[in-house]
Amino acid sequence: xxxxxxxxxxxxxxxxxxxxxxxxxxxxxxxxxxxxxxxxxxxxxxxxxxxxxxxxxxxxxxxxxxxxxxxxxxxxxxxxxxxxxxxxxxxxxxxxxxxxxxxxxxxxxxxxxxxxxxxxxxxxxxxxxxxxxxxxxxxxxxxxxxxxxxxxxxxxxxxxxxxxxxxxxxxxxxxxxxxxxxxxxxxxxxxxxxxxxxxxxxxxxxxxxxxxxxxxxxxxxxxxxxxxxxxxxxxxxxxxxxxxxxxxxxxxxxxxxxxxxxxxxxxxxxxxxxxxxxxxxxxxx
Numbered sequence: 001x002x003x004x005x006x007x008x009x010x011x012x013x014x015x016x017x018x019x020x021x022x023x024x025x026x027x028x029x030x031x032x033x034x035x036x037x038x039x040x041x042x043x044x045x046x047x048x049x050x051x052x053x054x055x056x057x058x059x060x061x062x063x064x065x066x067x068x069x070x071x072x073x074x075x076x077x078x079x080x081x082x083x084x085x086x087x088x089x090x091x092x093x094x095x096x097x098x099x100x101x102x103x104x105x106x107x108x109x110x111x112x113x114x115x116x117x118x119x120x121x122x123x124x125x126x127x128x129x130x131x132x133x134x135x136x137x138x139x140x141x142x143x144x145x146x147x148x149x150x151x152x153x154x155x156x157x158x159x160x161x162x163x164x165x166x167x168x169x170x171x172x173x174x175x176x177x178x179x180x181x182x183x184x185x186x187x188x189x190x191x192x193x194x195x196x197x198x199x200x201x202x203x204x205x206x207x208x209x210x211x212x213x214x215x216x217x218x219x220x221x222x223x224x225x226x227x228x229x230x231x232x233x234x235x236x237x238x239x240x241x242x243x244x245x246x247x248x249x250x251x252x253x254x255x256x257x258x259x260x261x262x263x264x265x266x267x268x269x270x271x272x273x274x275x276x277x278x279x280x281x282x283x284x285x
Contacts, residue, residue, distance in 0.1 A: 043211030070156030102160025145230035153235030211237035
């Protein structure tokens with residue numbers, strides 16, 4: 001089964017157990033797929049498919065309960081990880097590692113995710129070897145920047161993002177979330193839960209695309225994007241939609257599909273800390 005059909009069916013199953021509705025979703029998604037420009041990025045295709053699912057099911061946020069569950073789980077885990085960061089030799093490096101670990105919480109790729117999966121990724125991220133110069137490059141970029149825009153990805157993961165944001169000069173940082181629910185992407189509600197609105201300015205991008213498709217975002221967000229001199233971009237969807245932009249962007253993600261792995265010259269499952277046009281791979285331990 002193609003991945004976008006599987007994701008559509010998973011979303012429908014979160015809303016209802018009615019198999020007639022499940023069949024209707026699949027039929028409409030297949031019909032939609034025949035008219036889609038398949039050269040578009042996966043987030044652009046997913047954007048339309050998930051809009052259709054919400055319309056057919058009458059549920060504007062099919063992943064709401066899953067997002068709440070992972071927000072609570074992440075908060076519990078991250079409360080313990082604050083001590084790990086505080087006692088580390090380089091708190092910024094440790095926070096970056098944990099932010100990458102949080103990117104495992106992606107229900108658009110893996111609907112069933114256990115606490116043990118997250119704990120294993122955290123352990124791996126804290127142990128993996130990598131080029132220390134990448135951290136220094138990032139540290140220097142943060143010092144030079146006047147306006148830092150942090151693009152979040154998923155609910156749950158946004159709690160891990162807070163650990164990294166706390167290591168940045170808060171007066172320079174603006175955090176952006178999705179404008180409306182799509183899959184389990186973080187919205188203003190999730191930023192509120194994570195405590196980010198008490199820490200920094202939080203805005204939404206005005207879009208319900210599972211990535212940052214600039215032409216679909218609000219005028220205010222596009223202005224903020226252009227005015228920022230350093231952008232921290234979380235997750236694969238943001239990488240797929242922003243990797244060709246001429247901005248100083250650090251991409252922070254875990255590679256979850258073969259297409260992105262080929263693009264980055266790595267393997268599925270590897271952790272990436274990438275500055276635009278300059279990739280550093282957090283190699284497996």
